[in-house]
Amino acid sequence: MKLYKTDSIARRILGWKLNRWDRWYDYEMGKFIHESDFQPEHNLEHAMLIVERLEKFGFSFSSDGVSEASFNDVRGTGETLSQAITNAAYTMIENTSVVESTRLWNQLC
Known part of the structure; x- marks a missing residue:
């Protein structure tokens, strides 16, 4: 489940394309990202990439600084x-309806 969650975030929020089963390609930066180099649940710096991307698209981030994170009204x-940020981002992906999803992911990717 963790790899699926990370893959969903990498592809649907960060806009990275799956290049191989174990890496993505970031077209904006022009580089490959191996799955071991993107661990948002364990690395706060990686989780903050998610926050930066979602804020760029108008989502408001809030946190208690320890174990809770929110993007607008979605909480994790x-x-x-870092786990809370990852969980909130993944909850956004899971809970987005098909209509909202098309509009949201067109903006993000």
Whole structure:
């Protein structure tokens, strides 16, 4: 499940394209990202890439600084802030309807 969650975030929020089963390609930066180099649940710097991307598209980020994160009205929790950010982002992906999804993902990607 963790890899699926990370892959969904990489592709649907960050706009990276799947290049091989174990890496994505970031067209904006012109580089390959191996799955071991993007671990947002375990690395706050990686999780903040998600925050930056969603803020760029108008989402408001808030957090208690420890184990809870929100993007607008979508909330996620975790043992760490990086897990909470990842969980909130994935919840956005899971809960977005087909109509909203088309509009949202056209903006993001």
